[in-house]
Amino acid sequence: MKRQAKRLILSFCALGLLSNSYIALADTTSDTETLLNWAEKTFPQFFKSKQATQSIEPWLYRFYPETGIYAGVNLTDNNVYTLGGPWGNNPALIDSLSNLIAQINNSGGNGNIASCDTTNTIPGITYSQSGNVITVTSNGQCVTAPEQNATNLCPIPKQTTPTGISILSTNTVTRSQISGITASIPGLLDPFLNLISASSNAKHCTVNAPNENTNLIVNSDLCFDITTQLSDLIGVIEGITVNPPITLSTAGTYTSQIVSDCFTTDAATITDAVTGDLWVKENGSFVKK
Structure with a gap:
């Protein structure tokens, strides 16, 4: 024994x-x-x-x-x-x-990622890179949702010289689930869910992108706390019950393709990797911010 x-x-x-x-x-x-x-x-x-x-x-x-x-x-x-x-x-x-x-x-250097500018990364989100594949994750935690125009998960680091290359990044959502709200009437939440889905599928275009970013793949697995954004909006609607926190769990893959002109695409936002300028599509037109 x-x-x-x-x-x-x-x-x-x-x-x-x-x-x-x-x-x-x-x-x-x-x-x-x-x-x-x-x-x-x-x-x-x-x-x-x-x-x-x-x-x-x-x-x-x-x-x-x-x-x-x-x-x-x-x-x-x-x-x-x-x-x-x-x-x-x-x-x-x-x-x-x-x-x-x-x-x-x-030195304050950022060694977590080579292809994305993570200076303004949302707290709680981490990046890693192997070859041309980048992984963005909130590590199973729900973090505060970004501003509406902060849809680009991988902003390209500032470039010193124009390249003439424009890249359109498209996100394919493989999972999307919202928690914390229920509706007693079928279909009552559809407009809000459609809005969230559209935001998750937002496209971003980069002007003067470096050539090595043309084949970049970004895999994401994120959870956002959207309580602040939705509570006041839907909390007063009859038939909807809010049980905070309201969270959105989403996973997807961003792929990139070269385009001739970012301003003729269906992107939601455009940035210039050299100047840092940002344009947001409003009412069908790109507005410089």
Whole structure:
């Protein structure tokens, strides 16, 4: 009996060690993504394109074919190395992963995403990127809904020179559910649900977008608290009961396509990646804000 109990305790200890090892690896993987995304954004002369992270034991790395440069983390010592280009044909030690992450955080740098400007990100929403695929999530929590004209989940970082490329981003909603309101009359909520659906499917167009963003895919899984926006509007309508909070859970995928002129599209908003100008469609026409 004692021997069986001892084996059971050892088994739990082993599971605990495995769990801790997994957590440590997950943290290293996340930090590696943060570092390499930051490097792509900060040093485009070396890391010219958005690349997915690859794994070959003991390395997590990205390869940049335009410059022939490898950048990655050795999981054995958790140090960061580069290879190729100005660093030569042997792995060059840059620094430890923890030191570089600390430097990024202390400098106010945003290493979470390379292709989106997350300066004005809604609190509670996080971004991650692997190659040309971006994931935007509220991590299972409901966050305050954005302003009506803040429909672009991935604003392109400010560009220094015009590219002449216009990109229309379209969202395909795969899940949409509203909670916190009920109606005693069938169809009474349809106008409000249709309005929410239209907002979720809003299109955005970017003028002077960088070429590498033309094939960008943005997957979203979000929950918004829309109590403030809807309570006063529908709370006084007979037959509708409000049980706050009113939340909207939605998931979807943004895809992009090149268009000749943003102002002839059915986009809800337009931005210029060089000037930062914003236009919002009002009564069928784009109005500069």
